[in-house]
Amino acid sequence: MPVRIGTLLTLLLERPISLYAAAVLRIGYGFLYLAFLLREFPHRNEIWGPGSPWTPTLARQLFDQTGWASILTLSDSRAYFEVCYTAAVVTSALFMLGWRTRAVSVLFAVVVTSFHARAIYMTDGGDTLILLMVLYLVVTACGRRWSLDARRTRLRAAASKTGRLPLDQASGELRHHLRDARLTVITVLHNCGMLVIAAQVCFLYGSAGLYKVQGAAWDNGTALHYALNLDVFQPWPALSAMADEHDVLLAIACYLTVLLQVAFPFVLFGRLKYPVLAMLLGMHVGIAVFLGLPLFSGAMIVADAAFLPDRFYRSLGRLWRRPVQGSGSGGMADASRAPRALVPAQSERAG
Template sequence: MTTPTATRPAERLARLLPRLLAPITTVRAPYQAAFFRIGLSSVVLAFLLREWPNRRVLYGNHSPLSFDLAQVLIREERTFTVLAWGDGGLWFETVYAVTIAAALAVLLGWRTRGTSVLLMGGVLSIINRNTLVGDGGDNVVRIMVIYLVFTRCAQVWSLDARRARRRAGLPGHDRAGLLLWAVAGAVLIPLSSHPTHGWALVFWTLWAVQGLWYAADLRFPRHEARAVLDAAASMLHNCAMLAIAAQVCLIYATAGWYKIQGSRWQEGSALYYALHLDYFAPWPALSAFLAGSTLLVLALTYLTVMAQVAFPFTLANRRVKNVLLAVMIAEHLGIAVVLGIPFLSLAMVVCDAVFLPTAFLIALGARCGRLAERLRSLPAQTARTVASTG
């Protein structure tokens, strides 16, 4: 029989432990993660649709980088792509179409745990088939689709969140989710027969974790085991969001400090030469107008370097960070228009969104919701107007 004095420390620890773990077991930045999910999947979807007419030449069986040469490049870079399994046109078209469907599903937030993994596999497969035609935007997207898998990015603004609200308190299990999980397992079986440099283990691990989650929902819906899984997922989400923020800071810091070492950036003329490159001049008249102003070129060149170098250091001050964040987003949008590299710029704007204030995102979501309601009610209003005038 235990004494009261012996049980008090244990009781105090039991009460104190949830408070100590609450900061790391609570989902942080759910709106930022949702915006990141929507933005990244939109960039991928727009990229795939834009390259649809040229898809076979860039990444398919009509590419100048033949299938045999691509195999050599994949082995040297030790990258993952399912397009290395065959050179058939039907196989490539299937992978390309499935990736588009996965991007649309992630955009809508439908079965995000599974479709985000599918999106990661599809994006890596397409881009890694021919890395010689990529740019910095492809590298950013390849990194971020991996981070996206480990976030709980469908807590808000998603079909998953709406389904969770409707199923709250209702008994039973997710039969559609179990069916999709079983299909995913059947698809993963051929993956194990191909050399994937460890990626097969990654996909099987994610599949097993999802199965464990379904088992906990089915057998222990209100048990401590379900709470432990939920807390672990939240901690993984928080780590992934922190990794995304650190990656963005690393990108800006590396770009800024490398620019400082260049003589053209030191003298303030780097932008002038960039504006005279035909490859980066979709609007020649606009490029010529900007290049014609020495003061403007000097100011934009130095502003670019200072903003990139200073960005990681401004995170300690919320107001300064918000101002510089607006400057960085405006800079990327300007690069997208003036230099004609929209997907790199849009990918970086999406990454910058993880630093946006929560209040701003909530207000933005509310405004988009009101706009959607107006659009849905527009046909009914039009019909009533026509009926009244007729």
């Protein structure tokens, strides 16, 4: 037991875990919220602005009871709202790209919190999950991979090879100790944030599955039949009617959904998690297509990506670079491969 505790402490304190998964969460949620804001751009005033039926005055009265807050209610001016909306779009794009991620992640959390609180009764559950995840991502090092910050770090590391003037020994040691302390704090916060994200997803799936077990519609396999016949969940009525004709397949889908959600927290430490994640991906795609909940489905698909190991994402990166390198002439491809070894790999504890 002491050996295991020591191993866990070493993992928690010395090496950031799931850096690529954190980058995928950053890119995924930044893209989803950016697409969400752009999609609702024609209706922005009716949903979040001064022209909303849920007026800023009603929102502030609710905040007094719930403790929520929103920058959108600081003024009833239409011009102020337009500035906030534009800033939200820009912040979402910068967060997705990973530019100055530490500061922008805080701004993005403020944006998501403000828009969620302003129209809390006009949501579908997807933005609630995004809100939780972006709050957790604030403490993670989600800008270390696949970001403009990571690119800037690599360029800075390459430029440092030109040489620098030596510092005096005392100053160098002090900077070294301060850097180590800072990186340790960042590593601990990142690892704790990723573990909380994983626990949140497990709790979400487990509680959803156990809740379904108690329902008669899920017990007899008719839950999806009723969902497909609700007008609010029929983006394409003809498609819903076609799917509703297959009673046996709908019943199997009901039972499989409950099984996957209840089993999810128990299969994360074995190879079964890969087929389970693949089936959950299909389930969420089906929810997006048949029930018209793309934001919710996208948020869940991105959350599931946190459970894929970094080696999986590194292999995706290699597959992505291979056709890019081969798209040019043979000489150009060889030339592009040659200098790569001269650029140092990004440190696991960098930045």
